Structures are given as C-alpha cells and as structure tokens.
Amino acid sequence: MLKGKHIILGVTGGIAAYKSAILTRLLVKAGAEVQVIMTPAAKQFVAPLTFSTLSGKPVISEFFTANTGQWNSHVDLGLWADAMIIAPATASTIGKMANGVADNMLVTTYLSAKAPVFVAPAMDLDMMAHPSTRRNLELLKSYGNHIIEPAEGELASHLVGKGRMEEPEKIVQVLSNFFVPKDLAGKKVIITAGPTYEKIDPVRFIGNYSTGKMGYALADEAARRGASVTVVSGPVAVKPQDSDIKIIPVQTARQMLEAAQTVFADTDIAIMCAAVADYAPDHYTDSKIKREKDEIPVIHLVKNPDIAATLGREKQPGQFLVGFALETDSEQSNAREKMHRKNLDMIVLNSLRDKGAGFGTDTNKVTIFTGEGMSVTYDLKSKPQVASDIFDSIVRCLK
Ligand code: CTP
Numbered sequence: 061m062l063k064g065k066h067i068i069l070g071v072t073g074g075i076a077a078y079k080s081a082i083l084t085r086l087l088v089k090a091g092a093e094v095q096v097i098m099t100p101a102a103k104q105f106v107a108p109l110t111f112s113t114l115s116g117k118p119v120i121s122e123f124f125t126a127n128t129g130q131w132n133s134h135v136d137l138g139l140w141a142d143a144m145i146i147a148p149a150t151a152s153t154i155g156k157m158a159n160g161v162a163d164n165m166l167v168t169t170y171l172s173a174k175a176p177v178f179v180a181p182a183m184d185l186d187m188m189a190h191p192s193t194r195r196n197l198e199l200l201k202s203y204g205n206h207i208i209e210p211a212e213g214e215l216a217s218h219l220v221g222k223g224r225m226e227e228p229e230k231i232v233q234v235l236s237n238f239f240v241p242k243d244l245a246g247k248k249v250i251i252t253a254g255p256t257y258e259k260i261d262p263v264r265f266i267g268n269y270s271t272g273k274m275g276y277a278l279a280d281e282a283a284r285r286g287a288s289v290t291v292v293s294g295p296v297a298v299k300p301q302d303s304d305i306k307i308i309p310v311q312t313a314r315q316m317l318e319a320a321q322t323v324f325a326d327t328d329i330a331i332m333c334a335a336v337a338d339y340a341p342d343h344y345t346d347s348k349i350k351r352e353k354d355e356i357p358v359i360h361l362v363k364n365p366d367i368a369a370t371l372g373r374e375k376q377p378g379q380f381l382v383g384f385a386l387e388t389d390s391e392q393s394n395a396r397e398k399m400h401r402k403n404l405d406m407i408v409l410n411s412l413r414d415k416g417a418g419f420g421t422d423t424n425k426v427t428i429f430t431g432e433g434m435s436v437t438y439d440l441k442s443k444p445q446v447a448s449d450i451f452d453s454i455v456r457c458l459k
Pocket of ligand 1: 332365387
C-alpha cells in the first residue's frame, strides 16, 4: 500500500528519535519515498546523516540551506506529500502544531500540508498526562489529524507509564492501512473463527487444531477496508489488530450458533471460518471422570448444529454468505456440494494435501468458488494476503 507514496517524516527532539531511523528504513523497504524533516532539537539526538543515508534524500531542517542560500519550500513539500507523520512528536511540537506556532521548518510544512497527518507522541508519562498536552492532542484531532497513541512501558526516565512512542512496525501498519481502499465502508461483517470446545467434564473437551489465524486475518482485512466487524470466536490466543473489531467469545458450537444468529440479521457479509466440532458429548459430567474405575468410560455423541447451513436458511436477499471447506479427498466436488447444500454464495477450499495450508500455519493455499460456477486457484500465500484475495472476490461478486 505504501509503494510509491510520498511520505514526510518529521522528527522532533526526543529520545525516541532513534526509533524513527528504523521507521525510515521500514517505510523505504515498503516502497515509500521518504523526506525527513528534523527540528533543530532532533539533531541533538540522531545525526541527520543517519536519516539522509536511510532515506536516500538530504534531510531538511532549516528554511535555507546554509552554504548555498537555497530556500527550502515548505509549500512545495506540503503539496508533494501523500502523508505526513511526526514521530516522535514532543509535547513542544504538539503544542506548536495545535496553536500554529510556525517557528521551524517542520511546523511550517505541517501548516502547508494538504495530505493526512499522523502524530506519534513520545514523552514522559506526566507530560503525556498533563492537561495542556491532552488539550493540544484533542485540538490536533479536531483538525482531522490522526493520533497514534503512545504505548505503556518503561520510559527514558526509567519511570513506567504511557508515553513510549508506538513501535515503528505498528506505525507503518497504521499508515499502510490508511491507504487501503475503503471498499467495505458502511458494510457490517460477521466472521466465525477458531475451534469450538465441546465439554466432557471440568478438565476435558473435544476440540480441534484450529488457531483462529485465518478468521482473525479476515477480520483485520475487513476492518482495514472500512467495514464494521464482529468476530464470534472460539477459544484462541490470537488477537485482532484493530481495537474497533468486536469479539464475542464462545466455547461450544451451540453458543457460536446463538451468537452468530443474533448478529446475522443485521449483517451484510458473513464468513463461516470456524472449525466447528461436528459432534458434542450428549451430557456434561460435573465432576472429573476418574481413572480408578473398572469400566472404561464411553462418551456418547450428539450432532452439533450446522451454523453455516442455519444461516444459509435464514439468509435474506442482499446478504452474502461465505463458507470454508477443509478437505482431504475429492476436494473440488466436495466443496461445490457443500456450497449448494448450505446455500452459500461463495466457498473457500483449502486442501490438507497442500503443504502450508490449513490449521495453525501462517500461510494458506485456497481455491475460491462462487455461485456462478466460477473458481480461481491461488498460490500459497500468507493468511493476511489470502484474506485480501477473499475480500477482493467478495467485492467483485457484490458489484
Ligand atoms: N460449519 C458450521 N457448523 C458446523 C460445521 C461446519 O458452520 N457444525 C461451517 C464451517 O465453518 C465451514 C463450512 O461449514 O464454513 C464447512 O465446514 P467443514 O468442516 O468443511 O464441513 P462439514 O459441514 O463439517 O462437513 P464434513 O466435516 O463432513 O466435511
């Protein structure tokens, strides 16, 4: 998303300036053209040579280049940029930006910039919590700037609290998310994810190896594209990247069905990505089943509800329902049969015969079938890239 984008990176005088060297490197690696502007104080922390080497462009710091007298046009720079990020942003620079104090090249360029501006504050916890800093940040937000809130942790003062500049990887993520086309804006998306646990006794359950990585990658991608997202999630360790994603935690298939049905009526796109246990014990034993018994216990199973098929029956015109098929044999025909039986608009097939596909891996290899009898087979990709392919197909179908 950042390929070819013009990014102004404003560096101000804080210890976290060293992290901005890494940020420069990551932005350049992502294909962006980076122009670094440093405030005079920033040069006390990291030498301009570091930034000019990493960005491949001379650093701008003054209104005029000292030896040539050449004027550095803040207006041209402001127009050149696709985005501007101030990282680290000290309390002083935030105050100047909020109040239009244009006494250095960085704030002057900020005032001239037409592009979206991101601000990553970094300061000591008490400065961060001070009413003037909070007020200035609120002012910046009210002007339409994006604040990348600092994280909590050990600060340069060795005090622990909120004020650490967000990590460069996260900042790059925020910037690239910003440039993702918002083709799902206004859409409501529900995703089932992870395994279900069907309880046997207080310490045992029937489950499966699903980790939820694919479902959560879909949730993150939908949120990036502007959708409002709910995940009905079995027990997993993964977390969504976007704090606006709503998670409804469940354990059993019946709880998953109930939660999914409640949300489904008000949903545009539903993706059934969970690995739902097909069977559950017919009863739950309150106390732990003990070993010192003569007879070996027998667990009787009952069939679980089919969540995808239930939603397929409840589906209204305009709603789009996607399922997954995890197969080992006759993959294509089984997938097509499942799509029709469950009344799905699309099914995503992953074969356990493909290396790198299925449970727990960071990659997946899928074939996407759509209602019109079309299918497209994709290469082995990371799960976030697969999520992007799936939403590209959904958006094409919705058109
Ligand atoms: N699914 C579901 N509820 C179930 C079982 C499956 O919602 N009780 C959904 C899955 O989330 C997936 C699709 O149905 O989107 C197909 O799941 P899969 O396990 O491949 O198929 P099953 O219907 O369970 O059939 P089988 O196990 O016989 O292959």
